[in-house]
Amino acid sequence: MTLVKQPADCVSKTDIRTAIDALDEELLQLFARRQGYVRRMADLKQHPDEAFDHQRIETMVAALKDRAEELGLEGAQAEAVWRTLIDWNVAFEKRTIAARLEALQDEPTKPGSDF
Ligand SMILES: C=C(O[C@@H]1C=C(C(=O)O)C=C[C@H]1O)C(=O)O
Numbered sequence: 259m260t261l262v263k264q265p266a267d268c269v270s271k272t273d274i275r276t277a278i279d280a281l282d283e284e285l286l287q288l289f290a291r292r293q294g295y296v297r298r299m300a301d302l303k304q305h306p307d308e309a310f311d312h313q314r315i316e317t318m319v320a321a322l323k324d325r326a327e328e329l330g331l332e333g334a335q336a337e338a339v340w341r342t343l344i345d346w347n348v349a350f351e352k353r354t355i356a357a358r359l360e361a362l363q364d365e366p367t368k369p370g371s372d373f
Pocket residue numbers: 295296299308309310311312314315343344347348351
């Protein structure tokens with residue numbers, strides 16, 4: 259983890275931007291790690307319709323909003339970020355699963371397996 263100055267210790271725009279850039283790098287690494295699980299989820303789900311799980315999404319977003327507020331962030335900001343992220347992930351899962359199913363259908367019949 260990169261050490262960054264606390265907000266109150268920053269005395270210039272450069273101090274603040276250095277801290278923000280370092281935190282953004284950490285956030286990116288976390289998003290990339292998170293995406294690894296979404297990729298694996300796309301392997302495990304069987305149909306594109308499974309990509310969007312309404313109940314899971316609403317439960318997550320409600321919990322994230324509450325936690326954001328506890329941490330002093332606006333819940334609406336956390337909600338907007340996560341809904342965008344989840345929308346992308348659902349689209350990713352849908353197209354990944356659809357492409358896998360299509361590839362399976364297009365597979366030439368193996369010799370000896372047609373009866
Ligand atoms: C990862 C999943 O797939 C989708 C992506 C989600 C996410 O990015 O957190 C949440 C719900 C899903 O519709 C899941 O079903 O948990």
